[in-house]
Amino acid sequence: MEKGYYFKRIIRSVISILLVITIVFVLVYSLVPRDRIFNSDDTLVKLGGKPDERLQYQMRTWQRLGYIDYENMSNYCASLYDAGSDAINACNVAGAKEEKDFVEKYEGQGYTIQYLPISHSPIASKDRPIALRVVEWFRSLIYFDTPGYVDKELFPDLERKIYFGKTPTGGLAIKCSGCEHKYLLYTDLSFPFIHQHILSLNLGQSYPTFDSLQVLNVISDSQGQENRTETVFEDGHTETSAYKLTACKWKNTLDKLDRNKFQDNYADCAIIKKDPSMMGISFIMGVIALILAYGLGLPIGLLMSKSKGGIADKLGMVYIIFIISVPSLAYIYFFKYLGSTFFHLPTAFPTYGVSDVRSWILPCISLALPSIASLMLWTRRYMVDQMNSDYVKFAKAKGLNQTEIYKKHIFRNAIIPIAQGIPSSLAGCITGAIITESVYSVGGMGKMLPDAINSYNNAMIIALAFLYTTISIIGVFLGDVIITWIDPRISLANKEEGR
Amino acid sequence: MAEKKIILSAKDIEVKFRVRDNYLNAIRGVSLDLYDGETFAIVGESGSGKSVFTKTFTGMLESNGQVTNGSVMYNGKDLTKLTTDKDWEGIRGAKIATIFQDPMTSLNPIRTIGSQITEVIVKHQKVSGEEAKKQAIDIMNRVGIIDAAKRFDEYPFQYSGGMRQRIVIAIALSCHPEILICDEPTTALDVTIQAQIIDLIKELQKEFKFTTVYITHDLGVVANVADRVGVMYGGQIVEIGNVEEIFYEPAHPYTWALLSSLPQLGVKGQDLSYIAGTPPSLYNVIKGDAFAPRNKYALKIDFEQEPPFFKITDTHYAKTWLLDPRAPKIEKPEAIRNLHEKIAAMTSKGGAYYVEQ
Numbered sequence: 001m002e003k004g005y006y007f008k009r010i011i012r013s014v015i016s017i018l019l020v021i022t023i024v025f026v027l028v029y030s031l032v033p034r035d036r037i038f039n040s041d042d043t044l045v046k047l048g049g050k051p052d053e054r055l056q057y058q059m060r061t062w063q064r065l066g067y068i069d070y071e072n073m074s075n076y077c078a079s080l081y082d083a084g085s086d087a088i089n090a091c092n093v094a095g096a097k098e099e100k101d102f103v104e105k106y107e108g109q110g111y112t113i114q115y116l117p118i119s120h121s122p123i124a125s126k127d128r129p130i131a132l133r134v135v136e137w138f139r140s141l142i143y144f145d146t147p148g149y150v151d152k153e154l155f156p157d158l159e160r161k162i163y164f165g166k167t168p169t170g171g172l173a174i175k176c177s178g179c180e181h182k183y184l185l186y187t188d189l190s191f192p193f194i195h196q197h198i199l200s201l202n203l204g205q206s207y208p209t210f211d212s213l214q215v216l217n218v219i220s221d222s223q224g225q226e227n228r229t230e231t232v233f234e235d236g237h238t239e240t241s242a243y244k245l246t247a248c249k250w251k252n253t254l255d256k257l258d259r260n261k262f263q264d265n266y267a268d269c270a271i272i273k274k275d276p277s278m279m280g281i282s283f284i285m286g287v288i289a290l291i292l293a294y295g296l297g298l299p300i301g302l303l304m305s306k307s308k309g310g311i312a313d314k315l316g317m318v319y320i321i322f323i324i325s326v327p328s329l330a331y332i333y334f335f336k337y338l339g340s341t342f343f344h345l346p347t348a349f350p351t352y353g354v355s356d357v358r359s360w361i362l363p364c365i366s367l368a369l370p371s372i373a374s375l376m377l378w379t380r381r382y383m384v385d386q387m388n389s390d391y392v393k394f395a396k397a398k399g400l401n402q403t404e405i406y407k408k409h410i411f412r413n414a415i416i417p418i419a420q421g422i423p424s425s426l427a428g429c430i431t432g433a434i435i436t437e438s439v440y441s442v443g444g445m446g447k448m449l450p451d452a453i454n455s456y457n458n459a460m461i462i463a464l465a466f467l468y469t470t471i472s473i474i475g476v477f478l479g480d481v482i483i484t485w486i487d488p489r490i491s492l493a494n495k496e497e498g499r
Numbered sequence: 500m501a502e503k504k505i506i507l508s509a510k511d512i513e514v515k516f517r518v519r520d521n522y523l524n525a526i527r528g529v530s531l532d533l534y535d536g537e538t539f540a541i542v543g544e545s546g547s548g549k550s551v552f553t554k555t556f557t558g559m560l561e562s563n564g565q566v567t568n569g570s571v572m573y574n575g576k577d578l579t580k581l582t583t584d585k586d587w588e589g590i591r592g593a594k595i596a597t598i599f600q601d602p603m604t605s606l607n608p609i610r611t612i613g614s615q616i617t618e619v620i621v622k623h624q625k626v627s628g629e630e631a632k633k634q635a636i637d638i639m640n641r642v643g644i645i646d647a648a649k650r651f652d653e654y655p656f657q658y659s660g661g662m663r664q665r666i667v668i669a670i671a672l673s674c675h676p677e678i679l680i681c682d683e684p685t686t687a688l689d690v691t692i693q694a695q696i697i698d699l700i701k702e703l704q705k706e707f708k709f710t711t712v713y714i715t716h717d718l719g720v721v722a723n724v725a726d727r728v729g730v731m732y733g734g735q736i737v738e739i740g741n742v743e744e745i746f747y748e749p750a751h752p753y754t755w756a757l758l759s760s761l762p763q764l765g766v767k768g769q770d771l772s773y774i775a776g777t778p779p780s781l782y783n784v785i786k787g788d789a790f791a792p793r794n795k796y797a798l799k800i801d802f803e804q805e806p807p808f809f810k811i812t813d814t815h816y817a818k819t820w821l822l823d824p825r826a827p828k829i830e831k832p833e834a835i836r837n838l839h840e841k842i843a844a845m846t847s848k849g850g851a852y853y854v855e856q
Contacts, residue, residue: 390604397559397599398619398670399592401584408618409607416609487609488654 013473017466018138024465025134028458034067037456041208051117059125065207065459066133071111071124076102094119137462143202147178150250150265168232168245182266183246195246203463209455215463223443224275224354235263243269275354275443279430282437282444286429288364293371298418300372301379302411308384316376323373332366332439339365349442363440367433371425375418382414389413412486420483424475431468503534506573506677506710507556507595513568514551514560514734524781525551525564527734533678533710540713540721540742542757543731546778549714552731553680555579556712557591593623596671600683602664606655612639613651616670623674634673641706642669642699661692665699672703679704680712685720697724718761722746727814730754733779733789740815746838749831750809750817752797753790759834764841772834788819796821796829 038044038058047054056072063070077091077098091098099122103113106124114123147160160178167173173186181197188195203215210218226242233239239261247270251258258267276284304316323331339345339362346352352359386392387410395409432445449468452460484490514526526548533539541549554560555571558581571578573590581587599605606615616635620626626634632651639647642665655663664684671679681700685693701724704711715721721728721742728745730738730753738751749755758764759772776793779785788794791801800806800820809822820826 390599390601391607393559394597394599394605394667394670395607397557397592397597399587399590399622399674400618401588404618404622408610413607413609488611489608489656 009477013477016473017469020469021137021462021466022130022134024462025130025137028461029067029130029133032456032458034062037061037065037208037458039208040455052119052121055114055116056123059123061207062125064205066128066136068128069111069126071102071106073099073102073121073123076105094121137204140202143200145176145179145181145184145198145200147176149180150178151252154252155265168234171246173246177264180249182248182250182264186246188246197247203466204459206457206460209451209457209460215460218460219279219445219448220277221270222273222275222277222280224273227272227274229272233261242271242273244272245269278432278443278445278448281354281442282432282446283430285360285364285367285436285442285444286433287426288360289367289371290425290429292364292368293375294422296368297372297375298379301376302383304376304380305383305387306406308380308387313380316380320373320377323370328370328435329439331369332435335366335369336362336439347440349440363436363442366439367436378418379414382417383410386410386414416483416487419486420479423478423482424472427471427475427478430471503537505532506535507533508572509552509555509569510572511569512552512555512566512571512579514548514555514564515567516561516564518563518782521782524784525734526555527781527785528569529731529734529736530569531729531736531739533712534727535677536708536710537726538704538711538713538724540715540725540728541731541736542716542718542721542728544716544757544774544778546781547731548734549731550682553597553682553712553714556678556680557595557597558582558587559591559597589623592619592676593674594676595678595680596674596676597680597682598664598667598671598684601687602660602667603687605667606663608655611652611654612658612666616666616673619670620673635669638669638673639666641703642666642672644669660688661695664688664692664696668696668699668703672707672709675707676709678710678712680714682714683716684713685717686715693720700724718758719763730757733785734781735789735818737790737819738815738817740811740817744812744815748811748815749835750811750815750822751790751819752794752821754817755832755835756793758838759832764834764838798826 038061041061044054044057047057059068059070059072062068073096074092077088077096080098081088081091090096102124103122107113109126111124111126114125115121116123147162150158150160158178162174162176162179162184165173165175167183167186167188169188171187171189174184175182176184179197183195184198185194185196187193201216206213206215206218228240228242230238231241231243231245233245241261243261248262248266249268251265251268254262254265254267261267275281300316304313307313326334336347340347343361345358345362346356347362349359349363392405392409395405400408430445432448434446434450436442437444437446448460449464451457452464509529509531512526512529513524516523516525529548529552531539531552541552543549551560551564555566556573556578558578560566566579569579573595576590578590581590606612613632613635616638617628617631620631620634621628624631624634636647636651639651644650644662644665650657655666658666668684679700684700685696688696697720700711711724713720713725725742728740728742729736730745730751732753738745738749738754740748745754746758749758753774756772756774760774762771765771774793779789779792786805787803788797788801788806791797794801798820804820806818806820806823808816808818810816811822821829
């Protein structure tokens, strides 16, 4: 029965994600005017004096981002005649006789025909329906790397196989010839020790900010300066390089530099940078703050409940009310001031950078402050609730002493609702904290969503919506699983089981 | 009765609760001797101080309450002087056990039945877990849990209300207490289960020979189980006596009113009898007899001076000026005359309160 429940729950989760993404798609791609995406595009500004190129650039961009299907004369001519022939040259001249066929063909297919302002050459475009785009987005979401990746026409002789081998650093690996990645699965000494490139998430291309990068790479690749180290290449030569050799991808054309370094076409390597990714920074910061919050909030809340009405309780309440009533920006700046004046801590994250502990102290504290307060409040409240329960009175009548009652009867019962929230808070860490990150100029995830919205980076908005939704659904689910471990009354199976 | 051994003796108990800046005089000078092996019932309406009084026997008063006068002597110790958990060790739960009204909430919902029984046994008898489990299963069998060994590891939500009350009783009796305080043990249970639980306590009492204090407002239960009865009103015992004396020769007007209010004594077609008015506010100092304002037999002196206990028989005392030789002779209300026959009818075979002996 339990399996049935999990299955249903997963189906429900998938449907929720689907719904959220569809709604965001509709919002972003139909309600936001599509011209806005060019607001911060420099290329378009440069093309200001060339109306034809400008319009074609816009069309191509919309096509690339999936807004429209787009056709122009040069593609049409290329499909009719051989490259380099006289016929194709004649076809490409404005006013050519093929233009009539072009217009007829695409009008028949439901395209809208426009004429370029100066050359009056026709172009055809057709909106892609949102539903279709949603379906395509999900279809291309998960991507499997296979030996059929490399173009068969360009590289007919390439041996296509998956085989066991070793990484340049000596780890075990499953390698591939013909896949996009050379190393499908490999081990090394960095967390989580086993890495894979078999399956990857395709969340779309970023535009106009972080142009033409994969959205996932924007948020999950390391940042900052290149981390150049002595690297042993596959052919045995050593060079100072920032290449991550286990993350090299296939490249169709190699230049001279590539040929010096690589024996094969897997030369498009990721660059290792010194700082963690946006997601990484936010997550590390979030987890530290979370540990602080639970490490302090829980015991203090407990202490408050034990001395209910006493000094400790009142002091705790003062803190809680301070955090609740003062706007977060105000106390963040207050603690920033305290930290910088009395402890000489840096007020901006980049001052000392990621590797310096001092950089982390103030942002982590400012992130933990509200969580500590709410954990104190809830722990105290749940504890007091339990203390007044009948079974605690009965436990006292049974002759148990205060310590035993706390240990055996109050704490575990009070902790149930708190434990349920842990996975969600943990998962929530990667979404970053917008206020703290902007106050301390931390390069984390917090600013990504507002930035994406401001710059009309629609692919990014959708990708983030997808990530956040998925993460919170997983968080809530794990929370429910956790309470089934500690609370015997709750079973995720079916309801009839309880007597 | 008089030659019986006194096991617990409360003298002039006064309990006050601090509520905001006021003091609530919950118990106003109550004395009581409990005899070994007897069943004593305390009856009275809500707020009369029944529970609060017995809580002084186990130090279970809420944190804002305190015993301001009097003593509770048990085994040569004054229980009102005990304050810490350590002082109470070996008494609360071990020698004086309590079972509460609501079995649905008396057990911790997320711990197994077994662990909740064994923790008391381990605590008071200092035996190993293994031995405690054996004893726990044994006591579970005694209180009528079928398949006790199997149900040892189940959780309270897997038990019905009656079963849970059996477990609560099992926990209370697991250390063979000398006194068992039953604070309205059957109020939250449905009628068919009530009789079973009362019966069970009676049976176990015979077996374990403990003294029982019942707190109840169910006079049917009292008639069925009690040897002696104390009637409480406004934080005082107003009448105390053997069960026969209280039911058939009640002397206090409040006892009369209480007995007249028994719905079982109602006559078909007539309104049920009830006690008009509300109990006195215990925040104020009460002048005279606390029941006087609601008492249709009240004398002038009832409003001025608190009545003393008048002795009716060796075992029967009542706190009412009506027993003063100077008082006018008053007939008991009609409803409670011939109560003997009426009660006998109820508790004999076929009656509502009949319990298989």
